[in-house]
Amino acid sequence: MAKRVQIIFTFSKLIALALIIIGGIVKLFQGYTEHLATGFEGTETNPGTIAVGLYSGMWAYDGWNTANFMTEEIINPKRNLPLAICIGMPLVIIAYVMTNISYFTVMSVQEMIDSPAVAITWANRVIPNAAWLIPIFVALSTFGTGNGSLFSGGRLMFSCARNGHMPEVLAMVHYNKYTPVPAVALTVVLAVVFLLPADIGTLIDFVSFLMWIFYGMAILTVIIFRYKKDYKDLERTFKVPLVIPVIAFIAAVFLVFVPIVTDPQIEFLYAAVLIVVGYIVYIPLIHFKFRFKFMLSVTTFFQLYFNCLKPTKEE
Secondary structure, three states, X not given: OHHHHHHHHHHHHHHHHHHHHHHHHXXXXXXXXXXXXXXXXXXXXXXXXXXXXXXXXXXXXXXXXXXXXXXXXXXXXXXXXXXXXXXXXXXXXXXXXXXXXXXXXXXXXXXXXXXXXXXXXXXXXXOHHHOOHHHHHHHHHHHHHHHHHXXXXXXXXXXXXXXXXXXXXHHOEEOOOOOOHXXXXXXXXXXXXXXXXXXXXXXXXXXXXXXXXXXXXXXXXXXXXXXXXXXOOOOOOOOOOOHHHHHHHHHHHHHHHHHHHHOOOHHHHHHHHHHHHHHHHHHHHHHOOOOOOOHHHHHHHHHHHOOEEOOOOOO
């Protein structure tokens, strides 16, 4: 069901992007190039500002890694996972760049900054009689993104719990639907908590800084395991040229350390505190496998509440 919903709403998103891109192409042929010609005036050169700006820019592309979360659900992942990444990411990049070019055909940089909804402002100027379609497409796109995040996020928590890194109940699935209901429920709770500050800019900076720390460490393991004696000869589902993780790791280092040095923000401190708290919790509960006695009652309660159980290997 999640797969079918995702396909339908992704298709609606692509229709909206195609509409905007075609409208931009028409405007370009009509000679609307003024804003494109001056779009890079006043560009920032401070590395810290660029890095923080990339947090918001790359937030639009976030989700590129979620296919990896669902490798167990992918048919023939050795072929289909690299294929999905190699086809999907270039298509997304082309669509997003073309969409922004379309915006610049009728809007200046300042107008885009001041606009509460850039796509709607664009529609009011380019297709005023059909501008009402854009909010509908935006709503459909948002729903599709939420569906994908729930599916991938729940699957990630389920896998972590199955490996003993999170409470046992999160490794359980519904007895009839076979879905990781507790993990999905926790994903929803965390989403609500992150929404409480009601400041999307602060949230993006905080989450992006945190994510790129762990992206960098995960990428570094690819490089280390390629040469580590016990791992280098293991059969891999798929293998990438070493230059790719090297470039990605350099980018992660830039995105994490440059803002700290040149443009420090309170969000970075919050992220550091969260990581420290995580390690404090990890050492006794995961490394030394300490268990609170009340956790059995908590697990039993949520197991009964969500009608779930631990799947066997056969399931």
